[in-house]
Amino acid sequence: MADISFVRHQMLDPQAPPTSQSGVVKWLRENLFSGPLNSVLTILALISIYSLIKGAMPWLLNGVWNANSLTECRQIIADSGAAEVGGACWAMVRVRWNQFIYGLYPVAEYWRPTTAFALMFVALAPVLYYGLQRANALMAGIVGVLLVLALWGLGTDGYHIALSAAVMAGLTALAWVAPKKLVWVTLAFPAVAYWLLWGGSVWGTVGAVAGFGLFALVWSLTQRHVGVVVAAAIGLIAAVLWWSLVQSHITGVLAQWFPIELRYVRSDDFGGFLLAFVIGITAISASLPIGILLALGRQSNMLLVKTLSVSFIEFFRGVPLITVLFSANFMLLYFLPPRTNFDLILRVIIVVIIFASAYIAEVVRGGLAALPRGQYEAADALGLDYWQAQRLIIMPQALKISIPGIVSSFIGLFKDTTLVALVGLMDPLQGVRKIVLSDTAWRGIYWEPFIFVGVIFFVVCFSMSRYSMYLERKLKTDHR
Amino acid sequence: MNKSVLLGTVAAATIVAGSAFAGTLDDVKARGELICGSNTGLTGFGAPDASGNWAGFDVDLCRAVAAAVLGDPTKVKFVPTTGETRFTALASGEVDVLVRNSTWTFSRDNDLKLDFVAVNYYDGQGFMVKKDLGVSSAKELDGATVCIQTGTTTELNLADFFKSNNISYTPVTVADDSEAQRQYEAGACDAFTTDASGLASTRAAMADPANHIILPEIISKEPLGPVVRHGDNNWGDIVRWSYFALLIAEEKGITKANIDDIVKAATDDASYDPEVKRLLGVGDNDTGKLMGVDAKWAYNAIKAGGNYGEIFEANIGSATPIGLARGLNALWTEGGLQYAPPLR
Structure with a gap:
């Protein structure tokens, strides 16, 4: 019987998939036109996007950058034959951008907030990318180069540019050689930034920092003997005694011998994004630890601690931020002794910290609640005391779970800084806009300041959001 | 205690x-x-x-x-x-x-x-209207929409004025001068009322000040x-x-x-x-x-x-x-x- 079976000797070449099942067409079919309803929605969306762009693009593209007043802008637009569609008057941004960024901060001192801003990134680097040599050095290096360019653009004198460049180069080197040591920069940053922003004698700031140093010293010496909480109390008393009784004598003498000082700038001159960042960054960095303590307090078994934490959290979550701001503005002054001129920005920062802490506390409590009971029991079984258990077992896990909530609280907080305009501070959105628009040259402008400020807010908030996603990916340990 | x-x-x-x-x-x-x-x-x-x-x-x-x-x-x-x-x-x-x-x-x-x-x-409160509205006195503003800043004495003055002249109006509330100007120019209101000094500076900032007039009536005292x-x-x-x-x-x-x-x-x-x-x-x-x-x-x-x-x-x-x-x-x-x- 002849063998009629046939076995193919070689494989057929693979054929290209049908056009409807590959590439752009497939993507369109699957994502935009998968059914009648979706097709209609897609077309409607396309129409509305098109009409938006058609309406806004000519206005944006006709924008005028070189003019000295709105009238000039209008003239230039009319001369170009686009009077019908109109055009944006970006010249306002070009002429007054510095007030949107720095408020009324003295122009000659712009290098100070700019340097503080750059140092902030170096100080953030070890927090954001702890121990990562490349990331830290890269961040410090890039920020350093940008800082020098920015200072040069601001017309800073050569001495301060060279000084800033040297400091940034040193920090980059430090980040490369010993990335973990950069944490000390982070710890020193608040004091350095305060001195750079407000100025005055360096010894006042050093004295204030020394108080914290004293606190840490006393705490570490006594905590083994009397426990964490009592040690903290003793340290606090020591620090307060130093600040109130000793400090001014010593720093006064030092200031006479080594007069290192920057021109003092008053809080009243702070405005624009400088103000938003000062309030936002301070509140963000202070509210996280306070919020964690409050969350722990709320879970505590001690009745007093628990009651205080709960009432604090519930009270400040229950009242609107505007109410708290108004009471910071009005009430505090009535209750403080007269002639204590308690800085308005400081008052606002304090209430924003209090307000944000209450929210962070609840977010962290969510993280704590999500931890399985077994984790607490495991910590107990290992013989860890309360603070050790919190630090080593509970908090790392609870905070990881809370990252999205914490970051969205921070984003909300940063945007809420614009509310300070209601108590007469110069935030970028209301305060500075009003100042710029009250100039007869720019009166009548409407959209441009909103767009300018909005874009900057978007960049900042979007970066925070992207970073939180990076952090979530980095800390992901499960295999979901 | x-x-x-x-x-x-x-x-x-x-x-x-x-x-x-x-x-x-x-x-x-x-x-x-x-x-x-x-x-x-x-x-x-x-x-x-x-x-x-x-x-x-x-x-x-x-x-x-x-x-x-x-x-x-x-x-x-x-x-x-x-x-x-x-x-x-x-x-x-x-x-x-x-x-x-x-x-x-x-x-x-x-x-x-x-x-x-x-x-x-x-100062005193006045009205600004577009010229082509054809109005020459505030008393002719019967039924008009009026842009008005909220929470000010001007709001109360406006109500008093229209009531005492027995004419009606629809308020369009705005938050500040810049929004008022925007709304007024966009045609959201027929008339814009605020202090006369504010009207003058708003009008001066417009693209076409000649097309807007400030009505002669001053309806309030604002010392x-x-x-x-x-x-x-x-x-x-x-x-x-x-x-x-x-x-x-x-x-x-x-x-x-x-x-x-x-x-x-x-x-x-x-x-x-x-x-x-x-x-x-x-x-x-x-x-x-x-x-x-x-x-x-x-x-x-x-x-x-x-x-x-x-x-x-x-x-x-x-x-x-x-x-x-x-x-x-x-x-x-x-x-x-x-x-x-x-x-x-």
């Missing part, structure tokens, strides 16, 4: 606070700086300029007071206050004087315990002036007379430019106008002693920014883009309401 402690603290704080406000002059001198409550930014009246220096009609009055008290018009700190925070800032002692285009009303004078010491600008705390009469007198000095200077033709020549002429000439001599502290005239300020107080105040007329013209007058006419704010000798009592 707790309650009584709290009440006691509040009472003590109130007493201390009350007594502290007696000597604003001493406070200002000790501080070496006048704290002046100003606007958060109002065209022509008070706002920081491109280089961050405060300028404006109200600002110049602050500088004149600072010059009268401290001899230096630059020794003044401006605290921006909003419509909501202004009177509290003054009452709580955060500012020494409030010069922030605030209307003098009965309730503010009596209920808020404030003293309006002078009127540096007589705007500097405010001090109730109970410190000496300080109130100083602010009041610093302002009057500027008025008298205009009346007597004393300007920033010629003041030194006039002092020289008055010193040399025994028969020179005695009121000018008293005003400028020429010879052994010392009017400042009675108020507790320097003999040259008025000289310093006038030297700071010029007389009332000069300040008006420099900030809001017809040569500026705002282009306000003197109108009610002309001197009494020229048919206006600005009238200073005799300095003797």
Whole structure:
């Protein structure tokens, strides 16, 4: 019987998939036109996007950058034959951008907030990318180069540019050689930034920092003997005694011998994004630890601690931020002794910290609640005391779970800084806009300041959001 | 017990606070700086300029007071206050004087315990409409939509005006001048109402000012002036007379430019106008002693920014883009309401 079976000797070449099942067409079919309803929605969306762009693009593209007043802008637009569609008057941004960024901060001192801003990134680097040599050095290096360019653009004198460049180069080197040591920069940053922003004698700031140093010293010496909480109390008393009784004598003498000082700038001159960042960054960095303590307090078994934490959290979550701001503005002054001129920005920062802490506390409590009971029991079984258990077992896990909530609280907080305009501070959105628009040259402008400020807010908030996603990916340990 | 402690603290704080406000002059001198409550930014009246220096009609009055008290018009700190925070800032002692285009009303004078010491600008509420609306009087605005800022006295005035003329309107509420202008230009309302000075500067900022008219009716009295705390009469007198000095200077033709020549002429000439001599502290005239300020107080105040007329013209007058006419704010000798009592 002849063998009629046939076995193919070689494989057929693979054929290209049908056009409807590959590439752009497939993507369109699957994502935009998968059914009648979706097709209609897609077309409607396309129409509305098109009409938006058609309406806004000519206005944006006709924008005028070189003019000295709105009238000039209008003239230039009319001369170009686009009077019908109109055009944006970006010249306002070009002429007054510095007030949107720095408020009324003295122009000659712009290098100070700019340097503080750059140092902030170096100080953030070890927090954001702890121990990562490349990331830290890269961040410090890039920020350093940008800082020098920015200072040069601001017309800073050569001495301060060279000084800033040297400091940034040193920090980059430090980040490369010993990335973990950069944490000390982070710890020193608040004091350095305060001195750079407000100025005055360096010894006042050093004295204030020394108080914290004293606190840490006393705490570490006594905590083994009397426990964490009592040690903290003793340290606090020591620090307060130093600040109130000793400090001014010593720093006064030092200031006479080594007069290192920057021109003092008053809080009243702070405005624009400088103000938003000062309030936002301070509140963000202070509210996280306070919020964690409050969350722990709320879970505590001690009745007093628990009651205080709960009432604090519930009270400040229950009242609107505007109410708290108004009471910071009005009430505090009535209750403080007269002639204590308690800085308005400081008052606002304090209430924003209090307000944000209450929210962070609840977010962290969510993280704590999500931890399985077994984790607490495991910590107990290992013989860890309360603070050790919190630090080593509970908090790392609870905070990881809370990252999205914490970051969205921070984003909300940063945007809420614009509310300070209601108590007469110069935030970028209301305060500075009003100042710029009250100039007869720019009166009548409407959209441009909103767009300018909005874009900057978007960049900042979007970066925070992207970073939180990076952090979530980095800390992901499960295999979901 | 707790309650009584709290009440006691509040009472003590109130007493201390009350007594502290007696000597604003001493406070200002000790501080070496006048704290002046100003606007958060109002065209022509008070706002920081491109280089961050405060300028404006109200600002110049602050500088004149600072010059009268401290001899230096630059020794003044401006605290921006909003419509909501202004009177509290003054009452709580955060500012020494409030010069922030605030209307003098009965309730503010009596209920808020404030003293309006002078009127540096007589304003009134008016209407602006598009020319092609074909309206020539506010009484023809029956059924119109009107853009109006919320929470101001203008809102109440508007309601009163339409009610008393038995005509109707639809309010379109806006938050500030810039939004009002936007809405009005976009056609969301037929008429825009606010203080006449504000209407003038809004109109001047438009792309087509010729197509808009300000109606002749002024429907309210808005006397705007500097405010001090109730109970410190000496300080109130100083602010009041610093302002009057500027008025008298205009009346007597004393300007920033010629003041030194006039002092020289008055010193040399025994028969020179005695009121000018008293005003400028020429010879052994010392009017400042009675108020507790320097003999040259008025000289310093006038030297700071010029007389009332000069300040008006420099900030809001017809040569500026705002282009306000003197109108009610002309001197009494020229048919206006600005009238200073005799300095003797």
